[in-house]
Amino acid sequence: MLIEVDEKIFGQYFYDDPHPFNTKAFVELNKAKAEKIIRLVEDTEKPEIGLLAGIHKGKLLSPFSAPFGGFHFKKENMYSHKIDTFMLSFKEYLLSQNYKDCNLTLPPDIYHQTFNAKCVSALNRAGFISKTPEITSWIDLQEVQDKYKQKNSREYYRQAQRNKLVFEQVQSQLDREEAYRLICQNRAKFNRPIYMSLDDLQQIENLWPVDFFKVSNPDGEMLASAIFYRWKHQVVYAVFWGDNEKGRPLRAMDFLLLNLWQFYKQHNYRYVDLGISTEDGIPNSGLLRFKETHEAVSSLRYRFALINSL
Known part of the structure; x- marks a missing residue:
């Protein structure tokens, strides 16, 4: 049986x-962004x-305003039968409360692969509907x-070097505004x-570091920019990136990304979460291929639902 607790008690557990x-x-x-x-x-x-x-319009949502939600847990290598029991109790709770629907998106495996695997198995066997996963x-x-x-990415990077492009972390407010504006236009x-x-984004900085970056030509014109979150568990999250019309033929994005990977590697991070390349499970072929040709590995981000038919 599951019970609702307040914020303080949940934080103690x-x-x-x-x-x-x-x-x-x-x-x-x-x-x-949620009613409750x-x-x-x-x-x-x-x-x-x-x-x-979060509860919104009669639906239980995890997340209710984020890329993904999912569960809290004491340890990743938990016995699978304990996860099974929780998911069955979760289903009973949803039906008893008569929520119209439940939508649940688990995090990518880089955050907790072992616990994720057991959750996916348990949710399927408990009767939750497995929606098309995001890539x-x-x-x-x-x-x-x-x-x-x-090979092609190596050559594009060499072209960027020949174009004397410059990568740097953005510090000033004016540069941050320009970096954000470039991304919006892209x-x-x-x-x-x-x-x-x-x-x-600046409000998020009260929670964790938000990094702004730019690539410029030798005249100082911004050609590409990126915004990333830093998270304590060895993961950084790619929020936005993009280039402009001047940057594209100069290979600004190819230059930006390898410099970003090296920057965070030097700062002792393990993973960069690039987010999804799908929309409701349908791949954006070009975006997915772009990430994969710039060192990315693709995996699944699982989604589940439970429609209350009572």
Whole structure:
């Protein structure tokens, strides 16, 4: 049986968050986007699994305003039967509360692969509907060298070097504004929405570091930019990136990405989470191929639903 607990008690049970979008501070920042925040735990003396979710329009959502949500847990190598029991109790809770639907997106495996595998198995066997998974991509920084593995990408990077491009981390507010504006223009060109304002990003800086980067030509003109989150568990998250019309023929993106991978490797991070290259499970072939030819590995980000038919 699962019970709802308040924020303080939940924090006492689960003091080490599994990823940035399940933290108390992040949920607090976004709580207005849900009608109610709930925290579910097992009705035992020492709960080992919990779920933080939002309720909106009669649906239980995890996440309710983030790329992914999922579960809190005490340890990754938990016995599978304990996860099975929690998922069956979770299903009973959803049906008893008569929520119209439940939508759950698990994090990529780079955050907790072992626990994820057992969750996917348990959710399927408990009768949750497995929606088409998203394809997500990530960089293993231990594998990054001083050049790309893919032949064309190596040549494009050499072209960027011949064009005397410059990579640097952005420091000034004016440069940050320009970097963000360049990304907005890039996304508009490809009909891709942008869901966060510059002010939103600056509010996130109260929670964890937000890095801005740029690539410029020898005259100092910005040709490409990127914005990344740093998370304590050896993972950085790619929020936005893009180039402009001047940067594209000069290979600004090829130059930007390898420099980013090397930058974070030097700062002792292990992975770069590049996010999904799909929309509702359908691949964006060009974007996916671009990531993979710039050192990325692709894997699945699982999604589940439970429609209440009562």
